Amino acid sequence: MTAPVQRPLLLLDVDGPLNPYAAKPERRPAGYATFRMRPASWSASPAASRPYGRLRAAEYVKPLRVWLDPDHGRQLRALPFELVWATTWMHEANDWIAPALGLPELPVIEWPSADMHRQDPEGLHWKTRHVAHWARGRAFAWVDDELTDADHAWIAARHDRPALLHHVDPRRGLTTDDFAALETWAMRSAGR
Numbered sequence: 633m634t635a636p637v638q639r640p641l642l643l644l645d646v647d648g649p650l651n652p653y654a655a656k657p658e659r660r661p662a663g664y665a666t667f668r669m670r671p672a673s674w675s676a677s678p679a680a681s682r683p684y685g686r687l688r689a690a691e692y693v694k695p696l697r698v699w700l701d702p703d704h705g706r707q708l709r710a711l712p713f714e715l716v717w718a719t720t721w722m723h724e725a726n727d728w729i730a731p732a733l734g735l736p737e738l739p740v741i742e743w744p745s746a747d748m749h750r751q752d753p754e755g756l757h758w759k760t761r762h763v764a765h766w767a768r769g770r771a772f773a774w775v776d777d778e779l780t781d782a783d784h785a786w787i788a789a790r791h792d793r794p795a796l797l798h799h800v801d802p803r804r805g806l807t808t809d810d811f812a813a814l815e816t817w818a819m820r821s822a823g824r
């Protein structure tokens with residue numbers, strides 16, 4: 633009897649890969665729709681709740697503008713991966729992003745808020761050590777717009793299963809080429 637084949641993980645950042653926030657504000661990329669979202673963590677943030685130094689009630693908080701391509705959900709589900717959120721949205725990705733894309737509730741990598749955007753002593757992205765710990769023993773691909781050579785080298789030296797750190801341009805979001813690269817990598821790494 634052979635063991636069932638375990639699919640690799642696909643760790644998903646939201647802002648950058650799914651929400652191309654760095655595109656020109658007046659030119660929404662083709663295929664994307666505009667969503668206005670008020671996740672609780674945004675409404676509670678100083679930027680949203682005290683835009684001019686005075687507290688603003690939650691219902692008056694300006695929503696976040698999020699661009700999403702509703703077809704990305706279908707394309708992600710078609711990939712031979714187990715999907716996982718790896719985003720500062722954490723569980724709010726299941727509340728706000730998953731429904732807009734037609735994705736089911738996904739597992740979430742949690743990070744302490746104190747660690748978000750913290751400078752790393754080795755110059756790694758602040759997510760990288762958490763990701764490596766969470767995904768230990770598993771093959772994974774990780775799509776994010778902020779990874780550098782330091783992250784590639786650190787993961788390559790420590791992770792004992794196949795790992796792909798795939799950079800996505802935050803001006804464009806996930807493209808057809810990105811989906812093709814992820815699928816090719818998953819096929820090649822199957823069984824390794």
Ligand SMILES: [Mg+2]
Pocket residue numbers: 645646647648649776777778
């Ligand atoms: Mg990002």
